[in-house]
Amino acid sequence: MTELEIKNVSKHFGGLKAVDQFDLSIEKNQIFGLIGPNGAGKSTLFNCVAGVYAPTSGQVIFRGDEITGMKPWDICKKRIARTFQIVKPFKMKTVLYNTMVGAFIRSTNPAEVRDMALDVLERLKLADKKDTLAKNLTIADRKRLELARAMATDPEILLLDECMAGLRPNEVDAVLEIIRGIRDGGVTIFVIEHIMRAIMSVSDRIAVIHFGKKIAEGTPAEVSTDEKVIKAYLGESYVAT
Amino acid sequence: MTKETLDKIFKVVLVVGVFTLPLWMSSPAYLQIVILMFWYAYITTSWNMVGGWAGVLPLGHSAYIGIGAYTSTVLAIHYGVSPWIGMFIGGVLASLVGIIIGIPTLKMRGAYFALSTMAFGEGVRVFVENTDKLGPFVLNGPRGICIPLQESFANFQFMSKVPYYYIILIMLCLALFVTWYMSRIRIGYYLNAGGEESEAAEALGVNVAKYKVIAMGISCFMTALAGTFYAQLMLYFYPKALLGLDLSFEIAFISLIGGRGTLAGPVIGALLLRPVTDFSRIYFSSMLPGLHLVIYGLILILIMLYQPRGLQAPLSKFYDWLLNKITGNAVKKEVKS
């Protein structure tokens, strides 16, 4: 069953076509990756799905319901959660408090919400830092917190915006394991990532965006040998002819 | 004795002391000063709901004090409505006005919001100062309104200052309780989150603008009650006393200096700064008019440069140190990160 359908979505900023007639279908419980050179339009596409922007044209459909142009908080209520590329923790609050903010969408009972948040933190291995102020966390932990907050809303679809940028290789591996664990828990994951080995190893399918347009889609193996993709990332001379 | 026990003892002594104050402070003049101190603490606590948590800077809150005072007084004088009921009506009216103003302005960036509230506050003052009659209601323009002396509980008037003291004390406790309770339930978390990082909060399901408007409504309701209290305490008020930039700014600054967004901050600010203002006004204003405002300005600048989170931060640390010292605990070294 198609969880998320992006139908012919375009986003223009004045004369700039940041996203140009993009089509995508994501199946339930898939890990779907989106890659592309810098400035290709990945985050803009995400923001169109997450409600930060309303698309200039096209539709975003979640399980048959149209969610095009809905506000971010309503989209979250539809069980679609997202993380931010530049993490935005509530710095002056503890890890637990941060996570509880996410969990409050599921219940209004503070005690219940606290338990839900602790549960998420356990699963993401952040529970030992629950009383640490967010501003005192390392960058790896802040990214983990970003993930925990989003997971606290108990989403059906998780949009991850470059959650591994700036992490060391062993930290990347830890996050990959967490992402697989989240998928095993039944969540569909749509991932933007730059670190090639990470996204290649974890994604079921990958789409490639370049200057706002989709230039390739397929399994990691198919995409990595696609001529157009190689040209876009590395230049003409690398295409094996 | 443990630190916790000592802390509890201090708190009990404080509560008992405050609740029995009229018994050992018999001078009505001093009592009046304390009443006004608590009155400011009540207003700053109410302001804090928007200015502390919602993360914006309202600079026109005196308008709501005025709405409260004028509503209950006009209803009492011309329609015989008890000021207690009038107080509630004034609160509701102020809340509605605050919500109407809040809906478009709370979406704006900080600077624009501050300016809008200023413009609105000043607009209200100018309007009231120049209006003698608003439809059937007599506002009396710049001359203000005098409340005829008619002592009774129903009329919210008392010969002695002591009932007023307890009323404002209860109001302050209620305001603090409401603030404390809200911080523990969803609306508190959402407001804090929205005030700190609104984009992240929105992605977590928080309609930030809506919650800010709710906070505004509650805050304006509470603030208006203070207007009625003042009217009943002084039995006379006029636009310059309760409306306008001076009072609005004073409220904001006291809260900022005490520490916005915290429970104790606004109260600490009021309790510390009001005496400074009163003291310098009484002793210096004849020799050097305006000196108290210069001092005030200096304190403001120093606090913002060196303790932007307000005085409650160093004061809490000091209190902690004091507890440790007295109970002989080794002072724990803070892990700086």
Place this chain on the structure above:
Amino acid sequence: MDFIIQAIVSGTLMGSIYGLAALGLTLIFGVIKVINFAHGSCLMVGMYTAYWVVKLTGVNPYFALIVVVPLLFVFGYFLEDLLINPVLKAQGDVREPTEIIVVTSGVWYILDNITLMMFGAEYRVVQTAISGKSFELGQIIVSTPKLYGFIATIIVSLALVWFLKSTKIGKSIRAASLDREAASLMGINQYRMYNIAFGIGTAIMGVVGCVLIPFYYVFPTVGVIFDVKCFIIVVLGGLGSIPGALIGGVIVGLIESIGAQFMTSTWTELIVYAVFLTVLFVMPSGLFGEKRDW
């Protein structure tokens, strides 16, 4: 009909002077992205400085510019350096720290009241060669000092535009206004740029001071009146926009002068507030500002 034209003429002249006062504010607003609540007080300082220079030396207020403008520039420069930059540095990642509002308000309180203590509350006025003079243009009476003010406004505005577009410092200021960190990566000391921008903004208040003293009373709280008007004008015209400040000023001037024909000054004040609030709700970026998600 004549009195309407008279009102339009007077309103435009006075409005241009308001615009000049708002120019400094829009520059500061646009470059450093902070509200300077001490703006009116800087104007007051400009007026008192001009007053004393003229009173003590008897020169034409426009000659007093030579003394007043550099003095005010230095004053603004150091005000920014000592009080505002430290806050900006401490709150590096906050775009518009509210501490600035409090600090500048503290400066406002201090300046206004030190002036009160030093010079007393009385309204002062100084007789200059052009005070009270006017000339007739057909049926319209044009106030000479206001006309000089209008001309001064045009000259200062053009000079400012030229400065920002064509000089190295001017371009650096514009760069620093767009993005603090990016500018510093380009080798621009953004804090020094703020000092200069603030100094220029205050220096302009010196010009306004000289322009005003032939016909305006000087007293310690004169700044407050202009302060509120300037904020309204800056928002109306669009933050950071020079033509916006001037046109906004003229709009306010016109509302006042045309309104004065039909109602008292306090009601025109209310109309100005109402217009301000309406513009904020309907067109928050103002007439000429850039569109942002306000």
